[in-house]
Amino acid sequence: MPLQIELISLNNEVFRCFMGWSAVLVLKMFGMSLLTGLWRFITLTFANPEDLMSPKLKVKFDDPNVERVRRAHRNDLENILPFFIVGLLYTLTNPSAFIAINLFRAVGISRIAHTLVYAVVVVPQPARALSFFVALGATAYMALQVILAGAF
Amino acid sequence: MPLQIELISLNNEVFRCFMGWSAVLVLKMFGMSLLTGLWRFITLTFANPEDLMSPKLKVKFDDPNVERVRRAHRNDLENILPFFIVGLLYTLTNPSAFIAINLFRAVGISRIAHTLVYAVVVVPQPARALSFFVALGATAYMALQVILAGAF
Amino acid sequence: MPLQIELISLNNEVFRCFMGWSAVLVLKMFGMSLLTGLWRFITLTFANPEDLMSPKLKVKFDDPNVERVRRAHRNDLENILPFFIVGLLYTLTNPSAFIAINLFRAVGISRIAHTLVYAVVVVPQPARALSFFVALGATAYMALQVILAGAF
Numbered sequence: 001m002p003l004q005i006e007l008i009s010l011n012n013e014v015f016r017c018f019m020g021w022s023a024v025l026v027l028k029m030f031g032m033s034l035l036t037g038l039w040r041f042i043t044l045t046f047a048n049p050e051d052l053m054s055p056k057l058k059v060k061f062d063d064p065n066v067e068r069v070r071r072a073h074r075n076d077l078e079n080i081l082p083f084f085i086v087g088l089l090y091t092l093t094n095p096s097a098f099i100a101i102n103l104f105r106a107v108g109i110s111r112i113a114h115t116l117v118y119a120v121v122v123v124p125q126p127a128r129a130l131s132f133f134v135a136l137g138a139t140a141y142m143a144l145q146v147i148l149a150g151a152f
Numbered sequence: 153m154p155l156q157i158e159l160i161s162l163n164n165e166v167f168r169c170f171m172g173w174s175a176v177l178v179l180k181m182f183g184m185s186l187l188t189g190l191w192r193f194i195t196l197t198f199a200n201p202e203d204l205m206s207p208k209l210k211v212k213f214d215d216p217n218v219e220r221v222r223r224a225h226r227n228d229l230e231n232i233l234p235f236f237i238v239g240l241l242y243t244l245t246n247p248s249a250f251i252a253i254n255l256f257r258a259v260g261i262s263r264i265a266h267t268l269v270y271a272v273v274v275v276p277q278p279a280r281a282l283s284f285f286v287a288l289g290a291t292a293y294m295a296l297q298v299i300l301a302g303a304f
Numbered sequence: 305m306p307l308q309i310e311l312i313s314l315n316n317e318v319f320r321c322f323m324g325w326s327a328v329l330v331l332k333m334f335g336m337s338l339l340t341g342l343w344r345f346i347t348l349t350f351a352n353p354e355d356l357m358s359p360k361l362k363v364k365f366d367d368p369n370v371e372r373v374r375r376a377h378r379n380d381l382e383n384i385l386p387f388f389i390v391g392l393l394y395t396l397t398n399p400s401a402f403i404a405i406n407l408f409r410a411v412g413i414s415r416i417a418h419t420l421v422y423a424v425v426v427v428p429q430p431a432r433a434l435s436f437f438v439a440l441g442a443t444a445y446m447a448l449q450v451i452l453a454g455a456f
Contacts, residue, residue, distance in 0.1 A: 020454030150172025302324025
């Protein structure tokens with residue numbers, strides 16, 4: 001078995017794949033902030049008095065477009081952020097490169113799909129449920145592998 | 153002092169303990185998503201029009217069972233996710249194995265207890281407050297050790 | 305190019321700077337939990353029946369002071385937590401120490417400023433927007449560097 005140093009390395013294609021998808025998913029999440037802001041300006045829905053650009057506006061919390069993006073964003077927090085630690089620790093268990101790389105791709109692509117069908121163009125179910133469960137399943141599998149290599 | 157490479161290693165019992173509890177807590181958090189979904193179906197409380205299974209249903213945001221699990225889940229985001237980076241960096245400061253392992257156990261067990269008394273079987277206070285502060289205190293202690301080893 | 309082992313090391317000033325700011329930002333985030341609790345007690349705004357200290361109280365969800373701190377805290381989850389993985393992976397790309405250290409400082413200082421102007425003393429816009437975008441821009445730049453070193 002290689003030392004962990006050889007695993008946390010730009011020479012390890014598994015680690016480089018983890019880097020690529022992690023950074024893409026962070027940028028995707030930042031896109032949710034910008035999309036929320038965009039909808040706030042389009043619908044003039046601001047949550048703080050100091051954000052109101054005119055004395056005629058009042059704070060509002062219930063615009064369906066803003067809230068939809070916020071729900072999608074919260075779902076990212078619940079699923080993508082745990083992937084970051086699990087993917088890193090899974091890389092350190094020295095997994096099969098083929099399996100690991102395709103799991104990272106599955107998480108990355110399915111979370112991008114989740115955003116598209118939830119917050120960009122609303123697609124009927126089960127589109128969102130499917131994309132949700134692919135990423136959840138892949139991350140849960142990695143977590144199980146980390147547990148098998150871990151201790152308590 | 154050992155090199156950090158010897159710390160990020162399956163041969164380091166502190167690191168393996170961090171791996172085990174981190175992965176367990178990620179699975180626990182995913183359990184919150186499933187529990188939220190379960191309550192949504194039991195109480196027919198759906199937040200998106202495309203989730204409604206019958207034209208008689210309307211979107212709903214105020215079911216107390218759904219909202220209770222969502223509050224517990226958000227509390228996880230606020231406390232467990234910061235633990236992931238702090239625990240990893242704390243491991244790299246080469247802490248006493250005895251202290252580090254028991255801090256990880258304290259965080260893991262108290263966060264599981266927090267979920268049980270908040271979102272599974274509601275237990276009167278101070279059960280939830282106690283489990284909350286044990287994990288917070290342990291993570292804050294680790295953060296202070298990381299700051300002492302860090303720079304600005 | 306150095307091995308990644310030399311990068312994840314207390315001898316690497318970039319890594320130590322990442323450690324210091326990460327741990328400070330975690331403690332800052334925990335401060336949001338305490339500030340939320342403080343406002344809950346001041347305004348007697350409790351979200352759970354088991355938290356009510358008197359039978360005369362009822363659960364409440366709409367206190368503006370509590371909700372303001374909660375919005376600031378959620379903004380931390382959306383921006384600081386992604387910084388943790390991006391900052392770590394960026395450190396592993398062996399960046400210029402000058403650039404990396406100042407990016408970490410920019411994120412740390414601007415996120416502390418964001419909290420101060422949002423949740424402690426409300427300062428008119430664009431104070432909050434500026435602090436938000438400095439941290440977002442710095443983290444997004446790091447994410448792009450990680451993508452360039454990564455794979456898919």
